[in-house]
Amino acid sequence: MAKPKKQPRPKAVTPKGFRDYFGEEVTQRTEMLRTIAGVYHRYGFDALESSAVETVEALGKFLPDVDRPNEGVFAWQEFDEGGNGDWMALRYDLTAPLARVYAQHRNDLPTPYRRYAMGPVWRNEKPGPGRYRQFYQCDADTVGTASMAADAEICAMLSDTLETVGIPRGDYLVRVNNRKVLDGVLEAVDHNRVYDREAILRTIDKFDKVGEIGVLELLTSGRQDQSGAFIEGVGLTKTMAEPVLAFLTSKTNDQGKTLANLRYAIGNSKIGAEGVAELEQIGALLDAGGYGSDRIEIDPSVVRGLGYYTGPVYEAELTFEICDEKGRKRQFGSVSGGGRYDDLVKRFTGQEVPATGISIGVDRLLAALREKGRLSAQATGPVVVTVMDRDRMADYQAMVAELRNAGIRAEVYLGNPKNFGNQLKYADKRNSPIAVIEGGDEKANGIVQIKDLILGAKIAESATLEEWKERPSQFEVPRDELVAKVREILDSQD
Template sequence: MAKTDKKSAPQRPNARLPKGMRDIGPAELRQTQAMLEKIRAVYERYGFEPLETPAFEYTDALGKFLPDQDRPNAGVFSFQDEDEDWLSLRYDLTAPLARYVAQNFQDLAKPFRRYATGPVWRNEKPGPGRFRQFTQFDADTVGAESIAADAEMCMLAADALEALGIPRGQYVIKVNNRKVLDGVLSSIGIDPTSAADSAKRMTVLRAVDKLDRLGPGGVAELLGKGRKDESGDFTKGAGLDSSSIEKVLAFVESGTKGDAALDAVAPLVTGIEIGAQGLDELREIGALVTAAGYGPDRIKIDPSVVRGLEYYTGPVFEAELLIEAKDEKGNPVRFGSVGGGGRYDDLVARFTGQKVPATGFSVGVSRLQAALNLIGRAPKPAPGPVVVTVMDRDRIPDYQKLVQTLREADIRAELYLGNPKKFGRQLEYADKRGAPIAVIQGTNEREAGEVILKDLIEGAKAAAAITDNKEWKEARPAQVSVKEADLVVEVRKILARHTD
């Protein structure tokens, strides 16, 4: 027998996922859809309209707002088209919105209010629970200079979390203002308007943005010479001296002073116009949300919030869960931010040359969903379809008719399409599909004009309680015979029993 020539054998690709990516199964997808519908209802109630933009844009349209700006694909996934123009997968939903507004500026009703949801991509180092593709759900108001638009975003964020079943007292919307931080930076010699100081300013912002994860000590390292993480990777710091580091930390830690936070910050920006302007805007937001019934237990001023992206120009806000939880190993879990946003008055101006005020809020759907699952608050997954089994291969048309009867009654149903020879495997399949009911009709049932409905959910409960095989056979749990004409009515009764 001739040996197979290894060189001529087909080269099969490895079945593997790209780093930082993941597959999402039907149960999680259905859960995500249920969450999105609840968020969508809140956004619609606030008067926002849907918009969808492409997954990728010209790289210059997205702007260089992520780390490592020296090359176009740093921080984003990029490629060149046939004209050698750089294209990039969107890293958020806001930059594409700015392009859309600039392109359609004359035809839009302004302020323009839109919401959008979809995947975004970040070409960053993946880690546990940190993926390179994730889902966001944004609401934005473009063309409104009023601080009332920012206050509304904070109220919308609170309402969205409550719509997902998170009660008051177990979340908070934290609000700060980039202008205040720029005032602090000005006081230590970093000019927020200078291109020469831009890189140092962003290094400081990104360092402060990691306060909840690294603590004051880790932030201090990033404000100074730099920090080496657990893997040994070194992140270069902002190079500030010790007195400047102390001043920045004093600013971000003033958030622990509660209602006195603004009073604690004020001395840090004395005589600096942009800082004073930021404080006035924060006071206005506080007055607006209070007047609308959103107290500090729901929306509060917190100078530790800065947001990592460069394009924010004024108020910034983050939604944080306060619920205590533990992971599978019993370790305490800190959820951190599950959404955020802010004002970005210069983003559209990159295209139009004129200032177009804008503000928005984004829910980090993937992170929020993981948090809700951990605390048992995520929407329950919908049951699988009713499975009609096949007892007689020659009667498949009759079984298909049963399936169609259920579908026409708006009940999810499917016919078992595998090999029907071993009936037990059909029930195993139904279990794996999460089917609530299996429909069975043998010769005896057909002659009597009946079908057997096997309640698989109730059956699983009974099976767990019955340990004696004889008892199991005698009980035949959760299995009833009904008239074929009553199929829809009886199936609905069983489904209702498990959804009430």
């Protein structure tokens, strides 16, 4: 009889496009999100935790760059007893779920409804360097008001958030534009909608990369890129392309002149005039709140990609330089974006419900704070009570209980206690601040040894023998002073 074939062991690998987060990273993210939540709360926003799973129907067709939502999301079909199936999917952002929540609970929610949400989202896209299929977002939205004061408030709150988490003024800029202005420009260019408007929008979005001449070439007959490949143009005449170029070059150091240039770019477009007027309102409100152009500015080059934006759009860009993987200097770039989306809730209710909001890329902002050396949260391990005599485990558990009851993170070493050196190695690997030692002699004399592992490591790195004598890193104290001494050492480490 043949031997049954052994089942192969599963491979211990992270799925492609996903990653694992360990102690310090999780601690830093938690601390940053707590800080951001404090700013949002101060502005009057309430927390919302919506389901991580939505119906594909509820998510809609708003995922960037795909025609069908289940092409870009992790989706599956659930069948009922009758064999009827509904498609479900992991949320790809935090805005589409908000639209569903508001439509479902609008009779119980205040209007306007201010909410913030933080959590993971999932996108079934091709992963790449720094691009994962699961990542964190941090959103804030106001639903139920068409007032430009809501948009100005979102921009102000984004500015305050960046400064509060540790991005100083001068190292960031919140840039504001309006999709209505862009629609007005497109109307001025192609009133009869003969040309591909999406192609024109994609070309406008390349302004930062190819400049004014490059945009003109792409809008008209085409251009060769750096690799020598020829990129087909949209086919506009130079005269038709003029409003686009006027729009893209309208920004000046004076907000009033920028708005005047935008009025010229939109020509006689009614929708464009609405957009310029809205930008003017936002600018005046921000000025009244003390938010100058060093923090928030009107910038016509901001073109958000998602199809549901209907009015003002915003982007927070970090302006300080970093070196890329090839050692070249470049600006850090965008960490947040958003805008007004007045049609999203309408899919559920049939009635237009105005809404506006932002989304912060949590991993991007964490990377920026790391680059600036602004991450103070450290994953400090617990106080480790070592085990010198396994028969006295109850004594060690009593010590841990006292420390925990005093609000101090602590644990008993649960490995093989035979080698004391391994216990200290374990404490080092846990990034523990203190080790507590009580052998038979200490027990008999009613004392404990408390070792300051942080100070001990610093002394071992650089101290002379005399400094060792002056700065002891191990203390002998009466057993009943254990908690007080541990707290004293922890305070000194802070």
